[in-house]
Amino acid sequence: MNASPLRLPDAGSIGAVLADLDPASADDDLVPALARTFPGFEFSLARIDDDYWRDTRSLIRPDGTRLGELRRWMTVELTKDGGDTDALWLRLKETDLQITEWRGTSAFVSAPTGPPAADYIQIALGREIEWRAGPIVDPNYRPFGAEELLDPSWPRSEQLAQSDRLAGPVYRLLGRAGGAVIHVRSFLDRCGRIERERREARRPEMARRVIREVGPDGNHETPFLEAVPDWFDYVPREIRFFQDWKESSARPRRVFAHWALDVRDYTHKGEREVGFIPRPLRPPKDRLLATPDVSVHLLMDRIDAVDREIGLPFGWFFLMTHGHWVDPDIGLAIAQGLKAQRVRLPDPDARVLLRWADQPYGF
Numbered sequence: 001m002n003a004s005p006l007r008l009p010d011a012g013s014i015g016a017v018l019a020d021l022d023p024a025s026a027d028d029d030l031v032p033a034l035a036r037t038f039p040g041f042e043f044s045l046a047r048i049d050d051d052y053w054r055d056t057r058s059l060i061r062p063d064g065t066r067l068g069e070l071r072r073w074m075t076v077e078l079t080k081d082g083g084d085t086d087a088l089w090l091r092l093k094e095t096d097l098q099i100t101e102w103r104g105t106s107a108f109v110s111a112p113t114g115p116p117a118a119d120y121i122q123i124a125l126g127r128e129i130e131w132r133a134g135p136i137v138d139p140n141y142r143p144f145g146a147e148e149l150l151d152p153s154w155p156r157s158e159q160l161a162q163s164d165r166l167a168g169p170v171y172r173l174l175g176r177a178g179g180a181v182i183h184v185r186s187f188l189d190r191c192g193r194i195e196r197e198r199r200e201a202r203r204p205e206m207a208r209r210v211i212r213e214v215g216p217d218g219n220h221e222t223p224f225l226e227a228v229p230d231w232f233d234y235v236p237r238e239i240r241f242f243q244d245w246k247e248s249s250a251r252p253r254r255v256f257a258h259w260a261l262d263v264r265d266y267t268h269k270g271e272r273e274v275g276f277i278p279r280p281l282r283p284p285k286d287r288l289l290a291t292p293d294v295s296v297h298l299l300m301d302r303i304d305a306v307d308r309e310i311g312l313p314f315g316w317f318f319l320m321t322h323g324h325w326v327d328p329d330i331g332l333a334i335a336q337g338l339k340a341q342r343v344r345l346p347d348p349d350a351r352v353l354l355r356w357a358d359q360p361y362g363f
Contacts, residue, residue: 008113009038011173011181014123018171026169027127034109034123041111046260046281047127054102054128055151059136062096064166070099071150078146085143097136099155100166104128107171110256117255118185118242124263129168131160179263179276184242184255187263187276191236194274199232206231237361238275241321248352249313258282258312277363278318283325284309288316290329296337299330314349323362332357 017033031043057070067073081087109123134155143149173180179187209224225231235243245255261276284306303316306326310319320326335357337343338350345353 007038008183009034009041009121009123009181013037014181015173018125018173021171023168023170026171030171031109038111041113041121043109043111044256046108046110046256048106048108048260048279048281050106050279052104052106052126054104056102057133058100058130060098060100060132060166062098067097074150078149083146085146085149088149089137089143092137093135093139095136099133099136099152100130101133101155102128102130102168106174106260108256108260110254112254112256113183113185116185117246117251118188120185120254120256121181121183122256122261122263124174124180124260125171126174127169127171129170130166132164132166133160179261179265182261182263184261187265187274188239188242190265191238191274194272195234195236196232198272199234203232236275237321237363240361241278241318241363244321244352244356245318248317248349249346250315250318251348253312258310258315259318278322280310280319280322280325282310284319287324288319288326288330290327290333296333296343299334300337300343303330303334314346314352317349317353317356321356321362328360328362332360 014034014037017037018030021029021033031045034043035041059067059070059073061067077092078085078088081091104126107125107127109125110120112120137143137149137152138154141154206224210221211224211227213220213222242255245251258281260279260281262279263276265272265274267273288302288306303326306316306319307313312318316326317331320328320331331353334343334345335353338345338354344350
C-alpha cells in the first residue's frame with residue numbers, strides 16, 4: 001500500500017467500477033479504475049484459464065438483430081406448436097436464427113493490506129465474452145425433449161473464430177459461494193472460529209463416544225477424548241496453508257503472486273461451509289508423481305526443478321498440498337529422508353515438511 005487506504009473495497013462499489021468499464025479497453029483499465037476508486041491500494045490482476053459458460057443465452061439474426069433471451073423465446077415458440085418438440089425442431093432448423101452465449105475465465109484482483117502473508121484482499125471476477133455459438137437447433141439431431149431446445153449444449157466447441165465474437169470482454173463479480181470479495185486474514189479467522197464452534201457443539205456427543213477394541217484378553221473401551229485429546233484443537237487446512245507459508249522459505253513472497261483462492265462460504269442444510277481451494281497461477285508444465293524405486297536424492301533434484309520452474313522457493317510443497325501437481329507420497333519420502341539424515345532442506349522448510357508428514361493435509 002502506498003498510503004493508508006480510505007476504505008476497503010466492497011461488492012457494490014466494485015460492481016459500479018466494473019459497469020463503467022469500456023469492453024474495448026477493459027483489460028487495461030480495470031486495475032487503474034479500482035485504484036482511483038479505492039486509493040491507497042496496490043492492485044494486481046491475475047487470470048486463470050478455466051473456461052466456463054454462463055447459462056444466459058440470447059437469440060439473434062445473422063445481421064445481429066437480437067430477438068431476446070433464448071429460453072423465454074423458445075418457450076413461447078414451443079407453446080405455438082402445442083408442446084410438440086419435433087414440430088418445433090423441423091420448423092426452426094430451416095431458419096437462419098443463431099444462439100449466442102457468454103464464455104468466461106476467472107480473474108483475481110489482489111492488494112496487500114499489510115506485510116503478513118494473509119494480509120491482503122482478493123476480488124474474484126469473471127472475464128466474459130459473448131460469442132455466436134451456432135444455429136438455434138442442431139439440424140442433424142432430433143431433440144429428445146423440450147429441455148434440449150431450452151438449454152442446448154451441442155453448440156459448444158473448444159475454439160470459436162474471432163469473427164463470431166460479439167461483445168466483451170466484460171468483468172463481473174463471481175458469486176463463488178459468498179467469497180467474491182474477502183480480506184484473507186479475516187477470512188482465516190472466520191474459518192478457525194466456525195471450526196471451533198462446530199466442534200464445541202459436538203462436545204457432549206464426543207464425551208459419550210468410546211472406542212471399542214476386541215482382543216485376546218477380552219473387550220476394551222476407551223473414551224474417544226482420552227484417545228484423541230487434541231480433537232478440539234484441530235486447525236483447518238486453510239489456516240495451516242498460510243502458517244506453513246509464513247514459516248517456510250516462501251515467506252518473502254506474496255501468496256497472491258503465486259496462488260488464487262477459490263473461496264466458499266455458505267450454509268447447506270443448516271451447516272456452515274467455509275474454506276477455500278488454492279489454485280496455482282503458474283503451475284508447472286508436468287505433474288511430479290511418485291514412482292517405485294526412485295531415490296530420495298533424485299526426488300530432491302526434481303523438487304528443485306519444480307521450484308525453479310514456478311519461481312518460488314519451497315513451491316513444490318504448496319503444490320503438493322494442492323493435491324494435483326505434486327504427489328503427496330513424494331513429500332512423505334523426502335520427510336523420511338530427512339529423518340534418516342540422507343537429504344537436507346533449509347531448517348524452516350524441514351520443520352514445515354516434518355510437521356505436515358506427522359499430520360498431513362491437502363485440498
